[in-house]
Amino acid sequence: MLSHRLTARSQGHEWPSYLQRRAAEARAPVLKAFFAADWPAPETPIGEAPLVALDLETTGLDVQRHAIVSIGLVPFSLQRIPLAERRYWVVRPSRPLSGASVAYHHITHSEVAGAPDLESILPELLEALAGRVVVVHFRHIERPFLDEAVKARLGEGIRFPMIDTMSLEARLHRLSLWSRLRRWMRRPPVSIRLGDSRRRYGLPDYQGHHAMVDALATAELLQAQVARHYDPALPVSALWT
Amino acid sequence: MEAELLEIRQHMGRFPPFDALDDELLDSVAGQVEVAYFKAGSDILRLDQALHELCYIRSGAVEVRRRTGDLYNRLGEGDIFGQFSLLRNHRVRFPARALEDTLIYYIPEAVFLRLCEADEHFADFVELERPRLEAAVEEHKKANDMMITRVRKLLTRYPVMVEAGASVQEAARQITEAQASAALILDAPDGDPRHTFTDSEDRPWRLRGILTDSDFRTRIVAEGVSPDTPVGDLASGRLITIQSDESVHEAMLCMLRNNIHHLPVLYRRRPVGIVHLSDIIRYETHSSLYLVSNIFHQSSIDGLARLAPDVRAAFVRMVEEGASSQMVGSALSTIGRSFVRRLLELAEEALGPPPVAYCFMVNGSMARNEQTIVTDQDNALILADDFDPARHDAYFLSLAQFVSDGLAACGYTYCKGEVMATNPQWRQPVSVWKRYFSEWIASPTPERLLHCSIFFDLDSAYGEEAYVEQLQDLIARQAPNSPRFLAAMARNALNRKPPLGFFRTFVMEKDGKHNNSINLKRRGTAPLVDLIRVHALACGSRAQNSFERLDDIAATQLLAPGVGDKLRYAMELLSVVRIRHQVLDLQHEHEPDNNIEPENVADSERHHLKDAFQVLSHAQKFLKYRYPVPPHAGRAR
Numbered sequence: 017m018l019s020h021r022l023t024a025r026s027q028g029h030e031w032p033s034y035l036q037r038r039a040a041e042a043r044a045p046v047l048k049a050f051f052a053a054d055w056p057a058p059e060t061p062i063g064e065a066p067l068v069a070l071d072l073e074t075t076g077l078d079v080q081r082h083a084i085v086s087i088g089l090v091p092f093s094l095q096r097i098p099l100a101e102r103r104y105w106v107v108r109p110s111r112p113l114s115g116a117s118v119a120y121h122h123i124t125h126s127e128v129a130g131a132p133d134l135e136s137i138l139p140e141l142l143e144a145l146a147g148r149v150v151v152v153h154f155r156h157i158e159r160p161f162l163d164e165a166v167k168a169r170l171g172e173g174i175r176f177p178m179i180d181t182m183s184l185e186a187r188l189h190r191l192s193l194w195s196r197l198r199r200w201m202r203r204p205p206v207s208i209r210l211g212d213s214r215r216r217y218g219l220p221d222y223q224g225h226h227a228m229v230d231a232l233a234t235a236e237l238l239q240a241q242v243a244r245h246y247d248p249a250l251p252v253s254a255l256w257t
Numbered sequence: 258m259e260a261e262l263l264e265i266r267q268h269m270g271r272f273p274p275f276d277a278l279d280d281e282l283l284d285s286v287a288g289q290v291e292v293a294y295f296k297a298g299s300d301i302l303r304l305d306q307a308l309h310e311l312c313y314i315r316s317g318a319v320e321v322r323r324r325t326g327d328l329y330n331r332l333g334e335g336d337i338f339g340q341f342s343l344l345r346n347h348r349v350r351f352p353a354r355a356l357e358d359t360l361i362y363y364i365p366e367a368v369f370l371r372l373c374e375a376d377e378h379f380a381d382f383v384e385l386e387r388p389r390l391e392a393a394v395e396e397h398k399k400a401n402d403m404m405i406t407r408v409r410k411l412l413t414r415y416p417v418m419v420e421a422g423a424s425v426q427e428a429a430r431q432i433t434e435a436q437a438s439a440a441l442i443l444d445a446p447d448g449d450p451r452h453t454f455t456d457s458e459d460r461p462w463r464l465r466g467i468l469t470d471s472d473f474r475t476r477i478v479a480e481g482v483s484p485d486t487p488v489g490d491l492a493s494g495r496l497i498t499i500q501s502d503e504s505v506h507e508a509m510l511c512m513l514r515n516n517i518h519h520l521p522v523l524y525r526r527r528p529v530g531i532v533h534l535s536d537i538i539r540y541e542t543h544s545s546l547y548l549v550s551n552i553f554h555q556s557s558i559d560g561l562a563r564l565a566p567d568v569r570a571a572f573v574r575m576v577e578e579g580a581s582s583q584m585v586g587s588a589l590s591t592i593g594r595s596f597v598r599r600l601l602e603l604a605e606e607a608l609g610p611p612p613v614a615y616c617f618m619v620n621g622s623m624a625r626n627e628q629t630i631v632t633d634q635d636n637a638l639i640l641a642d643d644f645d646p647a648r649h650d651a652y653f654l655s656l657a658q659f660v661s662d663g664l665a666a667c668g669y670t671y672c673k674g675e676v677m678a679t680n681p682q683w684r685q686p687v688s689v690w691k692r693y694f695s696e697w698i699a700s701p702t703p704e705r706l707l708h709c710s711i712f713f714d715l716d717s718a719y720g721e722e723a724y725v726e727q728l729q730d731l732i733a734r735q736a737p738n739s740p741r742f743l744a745a746m747a748r749n750a751l752n753r754k755p756p757l758g759f760f761r762t763f764v765m766e767k768d769g770k771h772n773n774s775i776n777l778k779r780r781g782t783a784p785l786v787d788l789i790r791v792h793a794l795a796c797g798s799r800a801q802n803s804f805e806r807l808d809d810i811a812a813t814q815l816l817a818p819g820v821g822d823k824l825r826y827a828m829e830l831l832s833v834v835r836i837r838h839q840v841l842d843l844q845h846e847h848e849p850d851n852n853i854e855p856e857n858v859a860d861s862e863r864h865h866l867k868d869a870f871q872v873l874s875h876a877q878k879f880l881k882y883r884y885p886v887p888p889h890a891g892r893a894r
Contacts, residue, residue, distance in 0.1 A: 096293055097292040099287075099290050100289050218297075218357060243295070
């Protein structure tokens with residue numbers, strides 16, 4: 017457990033040099049601009065850091081077989097989430113929609129048929145994300161799918177620091193002494209899914225699986241997590257991975 | 258609408274004032290909100306902080322306090338706050354704190370102002386209590402106007418009209434020809450504009466009176482009046498009429514009050530018909546009118562008691578038809594008085610004629626014409642001054658006992674405070690009553706007045722009305738000049754505090770505690786009645802009904818402009834909600850009471866009630882300031 021935390025933290029401090037290196041090496045102008053943006057320093061207090069909540073809906077969980085269908089994001093701070101600044105796109109997936117995925121995120125074939133390819137919205141998307149700490153719930157979707165999608169279109173991938181509200185919940189509920197006791201007692205682990213996590217903070221139930229609503233839900237969850245468990249003076253590097 | 262904000266829009270659309278917005282406006286609000294999370298115990302708005310947003314509670318609970326730290330309000334999901342600061346100087350007057358983990362949607366000022374401009378209902382809602390209450394009451398009234406039949410609907414033909422110079426025989430001939438039962442008597446105008454009108458040929462006339470079938474019997478044949486006598490010679494006294502756009506209920510009550518069977522109906526000042534009691538009975542067989550005539554046909558207490566279900570049916574019907582609280586209160590008081598009168602008639606039949614003159618006085622809600630279905634009896638006997646207890650009191654005790662037991666059998670429970678004619682203290686000659694009132698007014702203590710303040714609503718139900726009128730005059734003369742008395746009455750009027758309002762499904766108290774039901778009489782209408790009575794006493798009003806008292810108060814400078822209207826709307830709202838809940842109880846076959854459960858109150862109604870309680874609370878504060886205990890209060894003069 018301890019080693020995991022150390023890894024996370026030491027990785028956090030490597031982000032500035034990674035971003036600098038990519039800014040120097042990237043060939044595509046949009047990527048170069050993205051990496052060269054004014055990123056918050058690792059010691060920036062979380063209460064002052066510019067944040068942006070991001071959520072992707074995909075046709076499935078396998079980055080090799082599935083693709084992105086919609087993207088929602090909303091810039092925010094610990095004080096406010098201004099919905100007027102939200103962005104939402106439906107994009108045409110590079111791989112066909114299956115019936116199962118339609119049932120999941122309610123984006124239909126006809127909506128997708130008229131949607132642009134991700135490549136055409138990439139400049140706007142990257143501009144909205146650049147220089148902000150991206151907040152997601154379960155980074156193992158957003159990070160590889162975005163990386164893969166950008167790589168497919170520009171020939172080089174993309175990575176950036178993220179705060180994962182799910183792993184913050186896991187730190188609290190999966191790694192604590194109490195949770196180890198629960199596991200030892202063979203009690204089911206506390207659910208760290210978005211809706212269940214929100215309920216623990218008294219946040220309302222939102223209809224899930226819409227990229228914009230999930231991004232908003234994630235932003236609210238981070239506000240709640242910090243209000244409950246952290247100091248706004250905490251450096252962002254203690255939370256990002 | 259962009260689907261992504263459906264979540265927010267749907268939530269807001271469930272709560273007032275957003276529930277009344279059109280879709281386009283609601284969409285624009287949802288897209289512009291800013292969101293923030295507050296941990297339980299953290300400050301949302303600090304005193305004097307600048308504020309440029311309206312706060313909407315998406316989840317959680319918020320406590321709003323006064324500058325002094327007193328609890329002002331507790332709010333839950335769907336409630337808004339900050340609107341007062343937003344409408345005034347953009348400084349937070351009432352700080353707010355999260356009571357639970359709370360998610361706030363902020364609505365930017367620009368959006369808020371656009372909503373106020375674009376939607377009148379929204380503007381009313383966020384402004385102070387009055388416009389909001391007013392809107393609620395007006396809405397109710399509008400529904401009434403549609404539902405309540407106007408008296409003109411009952412008219413089937415023009416009235417028979419004869420000139421004053423026509424003979425009695427000629428009038429009888431015309432009435433018979435028209436198959437009518439009454440005729441109006443017309444005369445030349447005499448300069449008094451009240452009953453002057455012009456007919457369709459532009460000829461001016463004066464309406465002098467009415468001649469009915471029963472007049473032919475009692476005033477002509479029985480008196481041996483010649484058939485050649487001009488009808489003008491028979492027209493006498495005050496002519497009672499009604500306007501054609503008054504309700505059938507009002508016509509009915511007018512006939513009951515004046516004990517008449519024919520009522521001329523006017524459009525402006527021109528006669529358009531005559532309604533007869535039977536027209537109304539035909540129209541509403543189960544109306545309270547039918548009930549009243551039924552009361553007078555009963556010859557025993559048992560017979561009267563059997564009418565109790567009809568009283569309830571008439572009450573339910575009236576409330577369902579959307580009658581105002583004043584109409585319901587006055588109809589039920591009329592019914593109550595009819596019971597009293599009939600019981601006294603029966604008592605006199607059984608006991609023989611009274612040895613000295615008396616007046617049966619009713620007090621409390623019956624005197625105010627504000628009875629509902631849940632009521633107890635408050636009454637007293639005023640006897641002539643030649644009353645001799647040794648010789649006469651046995652009779653009046655039996656009389657009082659008969660009426661009191663009879664009323665109890667009919668559903669009017671005994672008064673817990675013993676304010677009944679059966680109590681020897683309240684069965685006294687008129688001179689003693691005058692002494693009582695003079696003493697109460699001259700040397701009041703709040704404790705003494707607490708027990709007898711019920712007598713400051715007084716009216717006669719039977720017998721020598723003049724006795725009660727003398728007492729009313731005495732009170733109207735002495736009370737306005739007795740600051741100590743007014744101060745004592747004012748202190749009593751502060752005994753029952755309104756609750757702060759509602760929080761979720763609980764009634765909220767000032768100390769932050771919760772109740773799961775509220776006695777709307779004890780906490781709402783009764784303190785309002787008390788408060789209005791103090792002002793009425795101060796301005797020498799003789800009115801007994803709270804609304805009529807407010808009219809008298811309005812004619813003075815006693816209250817700041819607009820305050821009287823606020824009180825009127827609060828009174829109407831609290832009364833209507835109370836009687837509506839009693840109807841609900843009856844419909845669900847529960848014993849009706851004054852307790853309402855907040856979970857049975859619609860969201861919008863909850864907000865209106867909250868406003869009404871605020872009005873009451875503000876008015877109570879003013880009372881304390883307006884009627885201070887004068888210096889030297891303890892010293893006798």
